[in-house]
Amino acid sequence: MSRPLIEVDPTRSVEEQREVLMNRWHPDIPAVVSVKPGDTFVVECLDWTGGQVRNDDSATDIRDIDLTPNHVLTGPIHIDGAQPGDLLIVDILDVGPHPKQNWGYTGIFAKQNGGGFLTDHFPEAHKAIWDFHGVYATSRHVPGVRIPAIPHPGIIGTAPSAALLNKWNARERKLISQDPNRVPPLALPPEPRNAIFGKLLPGTPEYERIAREGARTIPPRENGGNRDIKNLTRGARAFLPVHVPGAKLTVGDLHYTQGDGEITFCGAVEMAGWIELHVDIIKDGMNKHNIQHAMFIPSPIEPRFARYLVFEGYSVDEAGEQYYLDAHVAYRRACLEAVHYLMQFGYTGEEAYTILGAAPVEGHISAIVDIPNACCTLWVPTEIFEFDILPKKDGPHPMVQGGKIAHA
Numbered sequence: 001m002s003r004p005l006i007e008v009d010p011t012r013s014v015e016e017q018r019e020v021l022m023n024r025w026h027p028d029i030p031a032v033v034s035v036k037p038g039d040t041f042v043v044e045c046l047d048w049t050g051g052q053v054r055n056d057d058s059a060t061d062i063r064d065i066d067l068t069p070n071h072v073l074t075g076p077i078h079i080d081g082a083q084p085g086d087l088l089i090v091d092i093l094d095v096g097p098h099p100k101q102n103w104g105y106t107g108i109f110a111k112q113n114g115g116g117f118l119t120d121h122f123p124e125a126h127k128a129i130w131d132f133h134g135v136y137a138t139s140r141h142v143p144g145v146r147i148p149a150i151p152h153p154g155i156i157g158t159a160p161s162a163a164l165l166n167k168w169n170a171r172e173r174k175l176i177s178q179d180p181n182r183v184p185p186l187a188l189p190p191e192p193r194n195a196i197f198g199k200l201l202p203g204t205p206e207y208e209r210i211a212r213e214g215a216r217t218i219p220p221r222e223n224g225g226n227r228d229i230k231n232l233t234r235g236a237r238a239f240l241p242v243h244v245p246g247a248k249l250t251v252g253d254l255h256y257t258q259g260d261g262e263i264t265f266c267g268a269v270e271m272a273g274w275i276e277l278h279v280d281i282i283k284d285g286m287n288k289h290n291i292q293h294a295m296f297i298p299s300p301i302e303p304r305f306a307r308y309l310v311f312e313g314y315s316v317d318e319a320g321e322q323y324y325l326d327a328h329v330a331y332r333r334a335c336l337e338a339v340h341y342l343m344q345f346g347y348t349g350e351e352a353y354t355i356l357g358a359a360p361v362e363g364h365i366s367a368i369v370d371i372p373n374a375c376c377t378l379w380v381p382t383e384i385f386e387f388d389i390l391p392k393k394d395g396p397h398p399m400v401q402g403g404k405i406a407h408a
């Protein structure tokens with residue numbers, strides 16, 4: 001592999017290497033490097049928190065994470081010749097853990113600090129460390145599973161135009177105004193604290209302006225961004241809308257693996273790492289193909305499972321309240337069913353929740369027309385478990401005790 005075009009070091013602080021990092025979306029963040037259509041190159045990325053999570057057995061770091069610097073991303077990368085309206089073709093040729101850090105983590109975020117998909121059921125912070133063994137990850141905090149890699153960038157996107165950025169800020173502020181004190185919040189407005197724009201330093205007028213306007217990187221939007229799609233793995237081809245000259249490609253939030261929905265919020269196996277990319281351009285591609293959002297072609301190389309146990313959920317909430325075709329409620333109920341099922345084998349709720357966030361489970365909207373219930377399904381590959389999790393006539397045998405597998 002050729003020497004990375006942009007290097008970072010997970011053993012050093014964000015501050016020491018901020019010249020190649022950024023953590024907001026804005027058209028005026030200066031590019032770190034330039035490449036040409038047809039180029040292949042490698043860039044390195046810190047984990048999304050910029051090293052706030054330690055390889056230890058306490059979740060206090062997850063509980064106390066400062067979310068204002070997140071996501072810590074690498075870029076932007078200027079693509080010569082890219083113009084607004086083009087489609088950027090990004091081939092994700094390979095992705096791997098950083099040579100200095102062969103481990104990752106999954107966090108359940110506290111409700112007070114962002115929460116997760118099941119935060120009303122799991123309001124406390126929890127952490128699992130995963131050790132990487134080539135294409136498999138195991139965790140001393142989640143016994144009885146070995147999950148295969150489907151490494152991918154949680155975030156890959158382009159810079160918004162000034163007009164698009166204004167549109168985002170307006171529509172998100174409108175949503176926030178519906179319930180400004182909600183915990184967790186409905187959305188996050190621009191946050192000047194701990195904003196990073198490469199070589200632009202705090203105190204300069206340009207920095208302060210971008211810090212006031214720059215959009216947070218948490219949601220996916222019309223520039224791609226934080227989609228957290230596990231299938232954007234090595235071998236996938238992404239098509240990204242271009243909104244500014246040079247496209248300003250940014251990448252980061254690398255995941256070793258992840259389940260559909262990334263339900264614990266920090267639910268993938270988060271890692272520092274490297275990604276090899278090839279870029280090209282379809283001139284005026286947004287127009288020619290009449291698209292506004294990113295698209296992708298999945299990889300020919302993904303984990304292959306033969307057997308799943310599929311959990312179902314409908315749009316009736318935990319209290320029995322009926323919702324109209326609500327896929328959010330339906331998927332939550334499917335996930336809760338899976339958590340409760342796995343707990344019968346001795347897992348704690350947090351361990352089961354962590355497995356569903358981190359392992360490459362499939363989430364499907366199976367039906368969305370059968371009024372009043374949407375039907376969402378959660379597909380759990382049974383082969384990730386060291387023991388048989390299928391239903392039995394004599395019921396489940398507890399296989400996990402006190403964080404260890406009970407070998408008969």
Ligand code: ZN
Pocket residue numbers: 048154253254255266268270
């Ligand atoms: Zn992530």
